[in-house]
Amino acid sequence: MIPAPFAYRRARSLGEAFDALGEPGALAIAGGQALVAQLKRRAIRPRCLVDIGGLELGAIEAGEESVRIGALTTWAEIGRSPAIRRGLAPLAEAAAVQGDRQVRNRATIGGALALADPASDVWASALALDLSVATESRSGRRTVSADQLMLGPGETVLDPGELIVSVHTPKLGAGSGAAYRSIRDPASHYPLVGVAARVTTTRGEPCDVRIGVTALGRVPFRLTDVEAAVARGGSRLRDAAGEALGRVEPVPHATIDSDYRRHLGAVTCERAVLAAIASARGGAAGDD
Amino acid sequence: MAQDLERAGGGGLVASATTFTAVELTVNGRPHVVQVEPRALLVHVLREQLALTGTKIGCDSGRCGACTVHLAGRAVKSCTLLAVQADGAEITTIEGVGARHELDRLQRAFVEEHALQCGYCTPGMIMSALELVADGEPLSDEEIASGLSGNLCRCTGYASIVRAVRRALAQGS
Numbered sequence: 173m174i175p176a177p178f179a180y181r182r183a184r185s186l187g188e189a190f191d192a193l194g195e196p197g198a199l200a201i202a203g204g205q206a207l208v209a210q211l212k213r214r215a216i217r218p219r220c221l222v223d224i225g226g227l228e229l230g231a232i233e234a235g236e237e238s239v240r241i242g243a244l245t246t247w248a249e250i251g252r253s254p255a256i257r258r259g260l261a262p263l264a265e266a267a268a269v270q271g272d273r274q275v276r277n278r279a280t281i282g283g284a285l286a287l288a289d290p291a292s293d294v295w296a297s298a299l300a301l302d303l304s305v306a307t308e309s310r311s312g313r314r315t316v317s318a319d320q321l322m323l324g325p326g327e328t329v330l331d332p333g334e335l336i337v338s339v340h341t342p343k344l345g346a347g348s349g350a351a352y353r354s355i356r357d358p359a360s361h362y363p364l365v366g367v368a369a370r371v372t373t374t375r376g377e378p379c380d381v382r383i384g385v386t387a388l389g390r391v392p393f394r395l396t397d398v399e400a401a402v403a404r405g406g407s408r409l410r411d412a413a414g415e416a417l418g419r420v421e422p423v424p425h426a427t428i429d430s431d432y433r434r435h436l437g438a439v440t441c442e443r444a445v446l447a448a449i450a451s452a453r454g455g456a457a458g459d460d
Numbered sequence: 461m462a463q464d465l466e467r468a469g470g471g472g473l474v475a476s477a478t479t480f481t482a483v484e485l486t487v488n489g490r491p492h493v494v495q496v497e498p499r500a501l502l503v504h505v506l507r508e509q510l511a512l513t514g515t516k517i518g519c520d521s522g523r524c525g526a527c528t529v530h531l532a533g534r535a536v537k538s539c540t541l542l543a544v545q546a547d548g549a550e551i552t553t554i555e556g557v558g559a560r561h562e563l564d565r566l567q568r569a570f571v572e573e574h575a576l577q578c579g580y581c582t583p584g585m586i587m588s589a590l591e592l593v594a595d596g597e598p599l600s601d602e603e604i605a606s607g608l609s610g611n612l613c614r615c616t617g618y619a620s621i622v623r624a625v626r627r628a629l630a631q632g633s
Binding site: 176204208273274278 | 609
């Protein structure tokens with residue numbers, strides 16, 4: 173399969189990228205793992221590709237309060253980063269399972285967020301870890317939180333010509349733990365459902381909980397009812413998750429029916445929350 | 461089709477849709493300058509312009525890994541990469557593995573463990589597995605299998621492939 177013709181510009185600076193992206197029909201490309209496939213299927217036909225892959229936006233920096241991940245950091249780099257493995261386990265766990273080795277060597281975290289694929293692993297962690305993105309464009313800079321970023325499949329609040337330059341994630345405090353769990357389609361490597369949980373404990377009991385779910389809904393979402401139930405010390409976690417997911421209409425899957433996917437969602441939610449609690453208590457992950 | 465070549469000063473590459481543009485690739489240690497359209501895929505350039513047909517096209521959709529090569533030392537799928545994206549890069553293909561009449565230890569292990577039958581997936585398997593064993597860390601069979609999840613085999617089966625990687629790891633470098 174050969175893409176339809178397009179012009180190509182390699183940006184040597186953000187300024188050059190903004191200029192090129194200001195032209196009609198221009199589209200930014202980073203690692204290209206989703207985009208080149210779409211070009212080959214001719215699902216997209218940009219007039220001009222603006223290659224931002226050579227910009228210096230790939231560093232991981234652990235600050236006092238948060239970890240800054242450059243937008244062009246690949247999933248392979250995220251999976252290898254000691255700062256992320258130690259401090260932001262769900263992102264490392266997502267990095268380890270999504271796509272495959274070759275895809276992870278090219279695909280970037282900024283690209284994953286900008287593409288707004290509702291089945292991408294990144295969204296569960298993005299919501300649970302309260303991630304935000306810093307963007308730049310000709311008209312300035314702004315910060316957008318993960319729960320504001322995506323409007324629908326393939327659609328974000330970003331303007332044309334606005335680029336994600338970095339991703340910021342608050343560090344987990346003392347007594348906090350987080351985990352990502354997913355059940356995957358082995359053929360496509362996509363999750364059938366992915367759930368990330370971040371749990372803060374006092375005296376070992378959960379008091380603040382965030383749960384992010386990807387690959388079930390039209391957009392990724394939080395399970396706020398389940399978060400509140402876990403924070404209240406409620407048991408019967410799987411039932412609570414099942415009840416909350418009963419109100420979700422999953423995006424239809426080619427071979428797997430929606431009830432079964434809600435069931436997988438509840439199971440995965442329980443696994444992620446128990447693993448996060450275990451991690452917060454400093455124990456082994458409570459996985460089966 | 462116009463054959464104008466454009467190269468902006470200082471490494472920025474500008475090419476219109478119907479323009480061929482010069483791309484510099486170092487493949488298996490040899491520098492090449494190839495004229496490509498922006499839409500040309502790296503796998504087509506390797507196979508058709510550089511005659512390096514060891515790299516295969518299987519699914520042509522980024523799933524099967526038969527087209528795996530190393531770009532700057534990392535395994536990538538050359539069917540999901542534009543040649544212009546690889547401008548200036550060092551690339552290793554299966555032709556660059558081992559020496560003439562002397563297989564790399566991983567290739568030898570594939571032979572010894574009967575890890576290939578039709579052989580179509582083998583160049584991609586080898587390129588992925590080379591990265592997997594590069595740092596010499598011991599790996600469980602499960603880690604080997606998940607490390608090769610981006611490469612599909614449809615005849616030999618994976619058991620002997622995992623055994624071959626295990627054997628290569630045990631033999632060290």
